[in-house]
Amino acid sequence: MPYEFITGYTNGFDDVHFVDLRSDTISKPTQAMRDSMYTAQVGDSVYGEDPSVNELERRSAELVGKEDAVFVPSGTMANLLAIMVHCQKRGSEIICGNRGHTFRFEQGGPSFIAGVSQNCLTNLDDGTFDLKEMQERIRSIGDIHEPITSLIIIENTHNMCGGRVLPLEWIDELATIAKRHNLPVHMDGARLMNAAVASKTPPARICRDVDSVCFCLSKGLAAPVGSVLAGSQQFCTLARRYRKALGGGMRQCGFLAAAGIVAIQNLERLQLDHDKTMRIAKAINNMNSDLVRVDLKSVQTNILMVHVDERRVNAQEFLQRLADVKETDTYRVSIKAASRDAGCCRFVMYWEITDEDVEMVIRKLELTILEFHARSKLVQIIDQQ
Known part of the structure; x- marks a missing residue:
């Protein structure tokens, strides 16, 4: 089950160091x-009279190169609003990735x-999907038997692809x-700013040719609540x-908007999260384990x-085992993380994860990997007897 979380067993030890890597949320x-x-200066945002919200929306629109922007409670709402605005015809469908x-x-x-x-198209490991297949899936209003393709959605960075x-x-x-098919494109850019920093590309360039885009303020950008949805003035009005x-x-x-304004003023800080993610990835890779592995080429941001x-x-x-702390553990650290499926765990960095945390995570991972190797070898010996 994706994102199933673990509760650690620490046996009441007072010296346990806790590191929560479940998500940057x-x-x-x-x-x-x-x-x-x-x-913060405030007013009634629904009437368009909250100066802090207006300033956040103005700066966000400028950041992603769009005419206007809307402050919303969550990324899920932002995506739903984009779908509702773009898909006006009854019987509409969207084309998106299966991950x-x-x-x-x-x-x-x-x-x-x-x-x-x-x-749904099959997402490839890099978060893309086959564009030839996408083009073949586009359905027009001309065939009364089929839904009407009204929107294409892409995700950047791609969460489930690491x-x-x-x-x-x-x-x-x-x-x-x-554009050739007169179809709008929406970018679910929950972690768009991570993509911009990692690729050293301005957000406005990344979003240049999409009709709408959203990004989360409450993930790696660390604001407490909210996302921003941006597009044309007509799009944002609806x-x-x-x-x-x-x-x-x-x-x-x-x-809330005031925190968002601060969040988008220091995007380069995200590189620190990316660097810490890579440190952990390299430590695992250096163990040359056939039991636990990472693909270094795929490690680009904070996931x-x-x-x-x-x-x-x-x-x-x-x-x-990462969450549990035993009396015999050399490194007394309890790590929370999430699982994508039975064969994959997900670790996510954010600004509160310190260099000390990273070092403790690496040591606990090494200890855990060695333990499972020993167990696997013992099982193999027993099976051979």
Whole structure:
């Protein structure tokens, strides 16, 4: 089960060091954000009278190169609003990846709320999908038997593909095909700023040819709440209308927007998260384990996928041992992480993870991997007898 979490057994030890790598969503606001929230100017945002919200929306639109932007409570709502705005015809469908967030982790909202079906392509390991197949899947209003393809959705960085940055050339080619078919493209850019920093490409360039884009303030950017949805003025006007219908019309939410303004002013800090992720990945890789491995080429941002040989140990067992602390453990650290499936664990960095945390995580991983190797060898000996 994706994102199944583990509770650690620490036997009441007082000297246990805890490191939570389940997600960057658990990041807490910085002191600068807290200070900005305390002094924020506020008004009624639904009436367009909250100066802090207006400033966040203005800066965000400029950052991603769009005419306007809308502050919303969550990335899931941002994606749903984009689908509702772009898919006006009844019987519409979207084309998306089968490992994409809108398909896997948003409760089928496009279908049961927006009335839009999802036509899924197989996501490749780098987060892309085959553009030739995408073009073949496009369905027009001309055939009365079929749904009407009304939107293409891409995800950047790609969460379930390990925080991979979508290649710019691929986005450009996809946008060219979409324009040829008069189809809008929406980018689920929950971690768009990680993609921008990792690729050293301005967010506006990454989003240049998409019609709408959203990005989360509450993940690696560390703001407490919220996402931003951006597009044309016409698009955002309708998105605000639908936001109200979904219960997302917040009033004096400038307190939250103020933290978001701070969050988007220091994007380069995300590189520290990327570097810490790579340190852990290299430590695992250096063990040359055939039981637990990483693909260094795929480690690009703040998400690390650790693959286990599920014939000998499944992800849940591995995560449970990382969370548990035994009396004999040399490194007394309890690590929380998530599992994508039985063969893969996910570790995510954010600003509160220190160099000391990284070092402790590496030591506990080494200890755990060696333990499972010993267990696997013992099982092999017993099976041979």
